[in-house]
Amino acid sequence: xxxxxxxxxxxxxxxxxxxxxxxxxxxxxxxxxxxxxxxxxxxxxxxxxxxxxxxxxxxxxxxxxxxxxxxxxxxxxxxxxxxxxxxxxxxxxxxxxxxxxxxxxxxxxxxxxxxxxxxxxxxxxxxxxxxxxxxxxxxxxxxxxxxxxxxxxxxxxxxxxxxxxxxxxxxxxxxxxxxxxxxxxxxxxxxxxxxxxxxxxxxxxxxxxxxxxxxxxxxxxxxxxxxxxxxxxxxxxxxxxxxxxxxxxxxxxxxxxxxxxxxxxxxxxxxxxxxxxxxxxxxxxxxxxxxxxxxxxxxxxxxxxxxxxxxxxxxxxxxxxxxxxxxxxxxxxxxxxxxxxxxxx
Ligand code: ATP
Ligand code: MG
Ligand code: FE
Numbered sequence: 001x002x003x004x005x006x007x008x009x010x011x012x013x014x015x016x017x018x019x020x021x022x023x024x025x026x027x028x029x030x031x032x033x034x035x036x037x038x039x040x041x042x043x044x045x046x047x048x049x050x051x052x053x054x055x056x057x058x059x060x061x062x063x064x065x066x067x068x069x070x071x072x073x074x075x076x077x078x079x080x081x082x083x084x085x086x087x088x089x090x091x092x093x094x095x096x097x098x099x100x101x102x103x104x105x106x107x108x109x110x111x112x113x114x115x116x117x118x119x120x121x122x123x124x125x126x127x128x129x130x131x132x133x134x135x136x137x138x139x140x141x142x143x144x145x146x147x148x149x150x151x152x153x154x155x156x157x158x159x160x161x162x163x164x165x166x167x168x169x170x171x172x173x174x175x176x177x178x179x180x181x182x183x184x185x186x187x188x189x190x191x192x193x194x195x196x197x198x199x200x201x202x203x204x205x206x207x208x209x210x211x212x213x214x215x216x217x218x219x220x221x222x223x224x225x226x227x228x229x230x231x232x233x234x235x236x237x238x239x240x241x242x243x244x245x246x247x248x249x250x251x252x253x254x255x256x257x258x259x260x261x262x263x264x265x266x267x268x269x270x271x272x273x274x275x276x277x278x279x280x281x282x283x284x285x286x287x288x289x290x291x292x293x294x295x296x297x298x299x300x301x302x303x304x305x306x307x308x309x310x311x312x313x314x315x316x317x318x319x320x321x322x323x324x325x326x327x328x329x330x331x332x333x334x335x336x337x338x339x340x341x342x343x344x345x
Pocket of ligand 2: 010011012304305
């Protein structure tokens with residue numbers, strides 16, 4: 001089954017074709033980051049309009065790359081939530097209409113299920129059950145995965161998402177959006193012996209929830225103190241970036257180990273934009289080796305938003321006979337646990 005995947009939930013137009021027999025055939029990502037940069041964040045109306053402009057031309061490019069004609073597609077999967085309503089509507093309308101014109105099924109896909117399954121596009125894959133750490137711009141969640149659509153939330157952030165914390169910290173020291181890769185790059189110049197240390201929130205008590213808003217405040221306080229004392233130079237910023245990245249990564253690693261232990265599992269998937277972070281990958285590899293476990297993740301371009309993950313997640317459900325019918329239903333908010341198991345269909 002050849003599935004066209006459309007991702008338009010935020011500021012990336014991601015288009016891909018996944019073939020259940022031959023794997024990923026083609027994919028393209030167009031990022032709107034430059035358009036939103038001057039506003040310091042994503043402007044929803046601009047995002048929707050740009051998805052409208054870019055989706056059809058990108059579908060043509062992806063078909064060409066795969067050497068296929070439209071009528072060789074078997075189904076279309078589009079992101080139907082969670083995300084920005086206008087942006088979701090753009091992809092859903094195009095996906096649904098195209099499927100209607102081609103007389104093939106269409107399916108609305110959960111954006112976070114897309115992220116969660118993205119590591120399955122890689123060569124080495126875990127077997128279910130496993131624990132998933134979803135770490136993106138809008139989510140920080142630990143989930144037990146027993147099958148497609150069999151998700152149990154183990155813990156989540158009570159305030160900011162990990163990616164959001166990176167983005168806000170970056171902004172505080174004048175770095176552009178998205179802040180995660182910027183902080184990570186600057187941290188390379190940081191001195192681990194600088195003496196700067198930020199808290200590992202909520203790790204000193206039991207539980208699998210997270211909180212990153214206090215860490216962000218601690219970062220701001222350190223920057224203000226350095227500014228007051230006129231020592232907020234490039235080296236100080238790099239030291240602060242390193243201390244911040246280390247604090248976020250340590251916190252995530254501690255909770256992942258705890259979740260695996262609680263569930264009696266040894267396989268971990270990390271997904272979402274922050275799973276591209278090399279320090280996080282490295283620390284998890286080290287920690288999991290100690291318990292004879294393994295960590296799985298997607299290539300960097302499939303950690304952040306992309307069409308391949310939507311084509312893949314959609315294909316798993318479409319293969320099972322699920323589809324969304326003719327009416328369009330998109331959801332700005334949508335808990336992962338509400339998804340049906342594919343076993344039920
Ligand atoms: P959601 O998926 O929750 O709706 P989103 O789609 O905006 O949110 P993603 O595209 O998955 O989020 O990820 C973007 C986030 O990942 C940003 O917050 C960005 O700073 C962060 N990020 C990307 N690369 C890295 C990195 N190397 N280190 C840390 N954070 C990173
Ligand atoms: Mg994005
Ligand atoms: Fe995302």
